Amino acid sequence: MVNNLVDFTDYFQSEELIEILQGLITEKSENPISTEESVAYYVRKLLVDNGIEANLHWAADGRPNVFAELKGGSGGPTLLYNGHLDVVPAGEGWESDPFEGVIRGGKLYGRGSADMKSGVAAMIYSAIVLKRMGNPFEGKLILFFTVDEERENLGMRHFLKENVSADYAIISEPTELNICIAHKGVARYRLRTKGTPQHAAKVKESDNNAITNMAIFIAALENLNKEIKKIKDPILENASLTVTQIKGGIAINVVPSLCEIEIDRRLLDGETEEVVMKQIENVLQNIAKINNIDYELENYLFLPATNISRDHLLVENLEEVVRELYKKDAKVDVFGATCEAPFLSVYKGIPTVICGPGSLEQAHIVDEYVEVQQVIDASNIFISLVLKILQSN
Structure with missing residues (x-):
């Protein structure tokens, strides 16, 4: 690790992260063919097995949101990491089983690999690594993985009724790790x-x-x-x-x-x-x-549309993390589709950025894939952002 970032390489194993992503893809959550129940249980077990408190909050029968908290020292802000657990139906015509997570040529193929189980995996693993490090930050990291994003937003609508808030939020929809500050x-x-x-x-x-x-x-x-x-x-x-x-x-x-x-x-x-x-x-x-x-x-x-100021602290910190990790400037962009950011930014008043691995061009298509290196980079960024932005006020 370089510059001001904490070195966490001893706690980070890329193969372990990719196995988590493959496990997420194996747990089918095609909306509306099935529910997200099995993948939600899988996520909770992963977190609990790694010493992280996690609970299921039921938005409807068979449709549980996953909540987890990682607490650092007192006095710091709260950062929320969000992604959705459902995927669109796989359909026919795949070169390989869409629920295996096969890797070919540095790409991991499977339904939800880009949209957006890779982002969820990167966030899960960031929390696991931080836990292994002894939670070396102030404040709190919340993991919130929701159901039914692809159709009627049952998970987010349930979330609005809960007494949960944060100072900052990241949604790991596929942006190719560009920092998206707005969408229609x-x-x-x-x-x-x-x-x-x-x-x-x-x-x-x-x-x-x-x-x-x-x-x-x-x-x-x-x-x-x-x-x-x-x-x-x-x-x-x-x-x-x-x-x-x-x-x-x-x-x-x-x-x-x-x-x-x-x-x-x-x-x-x-x-x-x-x-x-x-x-x-x-x-x-x-x-x-x-x-x-x-x-x-x-x-x-x-x-509604969502946006965050180009010079907001959250955006600036993300840019600094990318610059320090990879010696290049992050691209600040507009997200090309609509996602659940307004539930956080507009309805909850939480400043929200969209940033995750994978390309929106891969969403909902046959032979959907994500670049393996992007998943690894995403988790590095999510860990580093916690260590940078969650400090005492």
Whole structure:
């Protein structure tokens, strides 16, 4: 180790870290095919076996968040390390078993290897190494691994009800170890139009077709998207509205009685749930009135944008750690997707950075992989950050 960093090489074994990651991948947690229960028990056992207090907090049946605490000296701040335990379904077409964690050419393959069991493994191992060192820091390190990030955020919604807070937080989503200080928010809507079912041979000009009605709405929403894209943010660039899914009709010769689309609205800093919903409703109401269309609009997800100042102490400390470890400057960037950071940064008021091993380009694809060296580097960074930022005030 170099410069001001504590030397922990005697406590760190790369092979042990990679075995932990392979164990995480072996414990299937495909959402929604299965739950995260087995991988949560695996994580708790790992921590407890290494002398770290860990507990399961149940967000739903079979769906436990994992909490663990590593306490140093009194008087210091609290740092929270977070990641999610669920993965998307593996699907077909893999070159090797997606739940083995096979290593080829310096890459570890498996569902969740990038998104994001490698980040979870690196955080787990950082706590194990720090424990072996005798917790040589002030304050407290919290490990919090959550369920259901890939779908409905049940784990984080349960977390909001708990009396847990921190001074700083890191989410180890795949950023290729870039320090991501912001990401767009997302709102998701289901829009349904109705029609009058009948035989397609009996259609008249005035008949009510749910798909035709939806087409009118889609055209109006695309015009709204053009206006929304004019909304700019110096860091996050532009907002957007995209129709991403459509379904309707029951047979080729039946006029459809129902059509449904999914709408994905990407959000900039400061855009609120009420204002964004009203923006869409105003367009739909005007079109519905002109064309006599019956519809329903459901908002089932709203996660605001998140950001942290470029010169925040947490960001500066992370940059210093990377510089001291690897003699190079870290890239400070924007996260290219939406994650659970707003639950921490917006709803809990915890300054939060996204930084972890793996590439977002690997998320959710066949033959997903993570560079083995990035996992090792991530754990080194997480250990060093604790030793740097958790000092007495």
